[in-house]
Amino acid sequence: GENVEQHPSTLSVQEGDSAVIKCTYSDSASNYFPWYKQELGKGPQLIIDIRSNVGEKKDQRIAVTLNKTAKHFSLHITETQPEDSAVYFCAASYFGNEKLTFGTGTRLTIIP
Amino acid sequence: DTGVSQNPRHKITKRGQNVTFRCDPISEHNRLYWYRQTLGQGPEFLTYFQNEAQLEKSRLLSDRFSAERPKGSFSTLEIQRTEQGDSAMYLCASSSAAGGNEQFFGPGTRLTVL
Numbered sequence A: 001g002e003n004v005e006q007h008p009s010t011l012s013v014q015e016g017d018s019a020v021i022k023c024t025y026s027d028s029a030s031n032y033f034p035w036y037k038q039e040l041g042k043g044p045q046l047i048i049d050i051r052s053n054v055g056e057k058k059d060q061r062i063a064v065t066l067n068k069t070a071k072h073f074s075l076h077i078t079e080t081q082p083e084d085s086a087v088y089f090c091a092a093s094y095f096g097n098e099k100l101t102f103g104t105g106t107r108l109t110i111i112p
Numbered sequence B: 001d002t003g004v005s006q007n008p009r010h011k012i013t014k015r016g017q018n019v020t021f022r023c024d025p026i027s028e029h030n031r032l033y034w035y036r037q038t039l040g041q042g043p044e045f046l047t048y049f050q051n052e053a054q055l056e057k058s059r060l061l062s063d064r065f066s067a068e069r070p071k072g073s074f075s076t077l078e079i080q081r082t083e084q085g086d087s088a089m090y091l092c093a094s095s096s097a098a099g100g101n102e103q104f105f106g107p108g109t110r111l112t113v114l
Helices: none
Strands: A004-007 A010-014 A019-025 A032-038 A045-051 A056-059 A062-067 A072-077 A086-094 A097-102 A106-111 B005-007 B010-013 B019-024 B031-037 B044-050 B053-057 B065-068 B075-079 B088-095 B109-113
Touching: A004 A086, A010 A019, A019 A086, A019 A106, A032 A062, A045 A056, A045 A062, A072 A086, A097 B031, A097 B044, A097 B053, B005 B088, B010 B019, B019 B088, B019 B109, B031 B075, B044 B065, B075 B088
Parallel strands: A010 A106, B010 B109
Antiparallel strands: A004 A019, A019 A072, A032 A045, A032 A086, A056 A062, A062 A072, A086 A097, A086 A106, B005 B019, B019 B075, B031 B044, B031 B088, B044 B053, B065 B075, B088 B109
C-alpha cells in the first residue's frame, strides 16, 4: 500500500519568513495530493491540493509543487503570519481508491 | 453551518462498554469516510461509504467496530467492548463523487477509554 513520509516534524520560522514542508510517497499510481491544516482540538482543514497533471499550484500565500519522477511534493507558505501556526499534514491517494494516506505531520510555529 | 458535523465531541467510557458516534456529512456529498487519529499521528483510514454502500474497510477495523449509513445520509460508527487502545480522535469526512477526491473533515469525536 501507499506510504507517505513527511519532513520536518517540527518547524519554527520568524514571522514574515517562508516555510517549506516536504513529503514523499511510494505508490506511483497516486495522483492526488492534498494538504491539510489542523489546529488544536479541530478536524483537519483542506488548504490546497494538487493533481498529477500539473507541477505547481498557488493560492495567495500558499503553493504546492509536485515532482512525479522523484515522487515528492512540497508545501510552501510565504510571508508567514502567527495564524499559520498549526500542524500540517500531507496526504496521497488515487482516483478509484478513495482513502487518503497521511504523513505524520509537521508542527509549524511562527515566531512573532 | 453547512460543514461536516460530528456528535458527541467528547466521550469518556469505561473499558468494556459500547459507544456510538454520529456523523452528518455536507448535504450534497454522497461519499462519507471514517478515520482514526492518535496523538502525534496523521489520520488513518478506517472505512468509507458511497451512498449507503460500504465500499472499503481497513484492516484496522476489527470485528468490534461497525459502521452504517442506512439512508445514504448520516453515518454511525459503533465500537463494542471498548479497549484502552481505542482511545483516539475519530474523524469523519465527506466528499462528492463529482468533485474528485476532495475530502472535508468534521471536528472529530475524542474517545477516552478508562
